[in-house]
Amino acid sequence: MTEVQLQEFKLDPDSELRFEVESKNEKVVLEVKSGYAELFGTELVKGKPYEFHTGAKVAVFTWHGCTVELRGKTEVSYVAKETPMVVYLNVHAALEQQRVAAEQESTRGPVTMVVGPGDVGKSTLTRILLNYAVRMGRRPIYVDLDVGQGSISTPGTVGALLVERPASIEEGFSQQAPLVYHFGYSHPGENLELYNTIVSRLAEVIAERCENNKKASTSGVIINTCGWIKGSGYKVLSHAAQAFEVDVILVLDNERLYNELKRDMPKFVKVVYLPKSGGVVERSSTQRAEARDARIREYFYGKRTPYYPHSFDVKFSDLKIYKVGAPSLPSSCMPLGMRAEDALTKLVTVWPSPALQHRLLAVSFAAGPEDDVLHSNLAGFVCVTAVDMDRQMITILSPQPRPLPNTVLLLSELQYMDNH
């Protein structure tokens, strides 16, 4: 029997324990023995074991001091005394003041966008701010515009959630009734026109929902974005800021972006520069691809709580599969009144073929192709596991048993090999 590695750490107030689990099929169990600690804004329960698996990069922070035990093999584990948590807490306090004002004046709470290059801790800061807000009894809306590493639904989508309780340590925010729109790629640059269209649509729907939900409206919105900040990436961010009518932009660790936004945003938008945490771990493109894959696997099979997806056959004739975006033609070849960019948001019929194998298909809520498919949110995703051209059938992996809730499906570039 191999011996379980056991480590105990005594943390002073305002410090954090950072650790990473790297080895394949490894499991590390964390337990707070005494004192108080939190993980990215969620309080840890004393004496309760929390499990972390391969790929986890974690920080256990304490405001008051604590003793923590780790069981299992960690590649890195150290205590850091320098953290930006006080600065992040101050940001939370400032947002909270705006929420109080919004409540008193029956106006909208702060709409905050977190921006910065890749691997600076944007998702982590978003999670911390949402957790702090919900711990104060707020019901903020979490928007994720990161189509590459997003945590709502699957990669290749933008989405929003109403946050009603702190993120679970092991599973993140509860994914009940998310609002999700199809993009189909892991980078916004693959179809800027479509990306901007769905971001505007998401902003519009959230504004409508806030009108009917005063609590969510005064609690405000926190938006996580992609790490693409130069050239067209900057334009995409500016467009999102405009679409969501943001009040605050938090810029993590990039002075150039901070100065550009300060110069270009209207005066009422507060642009704030924040340091990144020294603990944020940089990920290689392979690790990012692996994280995307793990996210899709989690969508079908669950993380801590296992899900049991269904596999069934569907006739080609029972499906209407579309891809968004026709090849763009030069403007001179377009019909009068149409822009070349319009082609990028057009639906193109996809005929089933073996090329569909392993591809994700978004199940739309749109009644038919004549309906506004791009502006309709998604019921969910299925993955094509086999295509039988002889029987004219595809086999799909679906979170729900048959029948599919809708026959309008949108093809995603993202793939998933189901070898569960």
Ligand SMILES: Nc1ncnc2c1ncn2[C@@H]1O[C@H](COP(=O)(O)OP(=O)(O)OP(=O)(O)O)[C@@H](O)[C@H]1O
């Ligand atoms: N203080 C910390 N200590 C240890 N690990 C951390 C800390 N903060 C964040 N991390 C880890 O670093 C990784 C990158 O952080 P995060 O995903 O927040 O960055 P990001 O800027 O959103 O990345 P992306 O460019 O993919 O959008 C995550 O795995 C996260 O768990």
